[in-house]
Amino acid sequence: MAAPNGGPDREVQTMTVQRLMVAGGGMMGSQVTWQAARHGLEVTVYDAFDAGLARCRELEESYRDLFVAERGADAAEMDAALARISYTTDLESSAAAADAIIEQVPEDLGIKQGFWERASAAATPEALLLCNSSSLVPSAIAPVVAAPERFLSLHYCVPVWDANIGEVMGHEGTASDHYDRTVTLAEQMGLVPIKIRREWPGYVLNALLIPFLVAGVELVRNGVSDPADIDQVWRICNRSEIGPCQMVDMTGMNAAYHVAITVGQTEVAEWLKREYIDKGRMGVETGAGFYDY
Numbered sequence: 001m002a003a004p005n006g007g008p009d010r011e012v013q014t015m016t017v018q019r020l021m022v023a024g025g026g027m028m029g030s031q032v033t034w035q036a037a038r039h040g041l042e043v044t045v046y047d048a049f050d051a052g053l054a055r056c057r058e059l060e061e062s063y064r065d066l067f068v069a070e071r072g073a074d075a076a077e078m079d080a081a082l083a084r085i086s087y088t089t090d091l092e093s094s095a096a097a098a099d100a101i102i103e104q105v106p107e108d109l110g111i112k113q114g115f116w117e118r119a120s121a122a123a124t125p126e127a128l129l130l131c132n133s134s135s136l137v138p139s140a141i142a143p144v145v146a147a148p149e150r151f152l153s154l155h156y157c158v159p160v161w162d163a164n165i166g167e168v169m170g171h172e173g174t175a176s177d178h179y180d181r182t183v184t185l186a187e188q189m190g191l192v193p194i195k196i197r198r199e200w201p202g203y204v205l206n207a208l209l210i211p212f213l214v215a216g217v218e219l220v221r222n223g224v225s226d227p228a229d230i231d232q233v234w235r236i237c238n239r240s241e242i243g244p245c246q247m248v249d250m251t252g253m254n255a256a257y258h259v260a261i262t263v264g265q266t267e268v269a270e271w272l273k274r275e276y277i278d279k280g281r282m283g284v285e286t287g288a289g290f291y292d293y
């Protein structure tokens with residue numbers, strides 16, 4: 001959205017982001033961290049839990065190995081990227097040191113608002129304040145943010161390095177300079193910026209994707225067909241590399257669960273929780289979901 005507020009401010013426009021705070025070191029946060037570190041940014045991962053940070057550290061090391069072993073990346077460069085990442089449970093100090101904060105805490109409005117209330121109060125007066133949510137629009141969080149004119153969404157798709165879009169969406173109070181700075185940051189991180197012109201639940205990606213994924217899950221839940229056959233139909237007929245059940249496994253059952261709740265599909269959400277989440281089948285990251293890996 002081309003935000004109405006704020007005229008051009010050259011000083012702000014030319015400020016580039018060097019130090020990033022990534023809040024929430026889960027599936028999404030770990031990938032955003034690796035993408036940013038690989039593109040030269042210094043990243044501090046903040047997570048409320050030591051276990052979250054430990055998992056993130058392991059994921060970063062696994063991405064380093066993946067890039068070296070399977071993607072032909074230079075080992076020394078990937079080690080340098082790893083060395084640009086630090087980890088903390090101290091919200092205020094990491095927020096105060098960041099040029100931009102990118103938040104990936106769980107898809108729960110209360111958790112996100114709680115984070116932003118504290119983080120925006122601690123941030124510098126120039127810091128970009130970027131939320132990342134699969135279904136919440138920034139105006140749902142903006143009222144608790146200390147500087148709403150610097151607050152907007154930067155939304156990714158996983159895996160971030162292959163599905164490298166960055167959907168940029170402001171709310172009515174987002175200043176246009178900060179919107180533009182976010183577009184620049186997305187480019188700096190090796191993403192293709194997608195300018196969303198107005199608030200829209202699901203952005204572009206999830207407005208297309210969520211009905212598709214829910215339809216796939218519903219076919220499994222109702223015993224219509226098996227995940228492998230459902231995926232096969234989509235792969236063959238749509239000339240795609242993966243089908244809906246594979247996609248849910250990649251995104252993670254937790255994210256699918258929260259999204260199903262947000263779009264009012266409570267029965268689907270409860271079924272995912274009962275059949276997969278409660279059994280530790282969280283998707284690719286835990287080695288099992290609809291499929292065993």
Ligand SMILES: NC(=O)c1ccc[n+]([C@@H]2O[C@H](COP(=O)([O-])OP(=O)(O)OC[C@H]3O[C@@H](n4cnc5c(N)ncnc54)[C@H](O)[C@@H]3O)[C@@H](O)[C@H]2O)c1
Binds near residue numbers: 106156250255
């Ligand atoms: N997974 C995806 O494909 C995807 C894509 C786009 C956007 N997102 C969005 O990213 C966000 C995170 O999703 P995810 O899949 O990474 O979830 P996840 O459950 O894998 O990770 C969440 C992380 O947040 C930490 N956490 C929990 N409470 C916290 C708090 N109060 N403060 C700070 N950290 C806290 C957890 O320890 C965990 O490390 C969600 O809003 C989701 O909608 C996810």
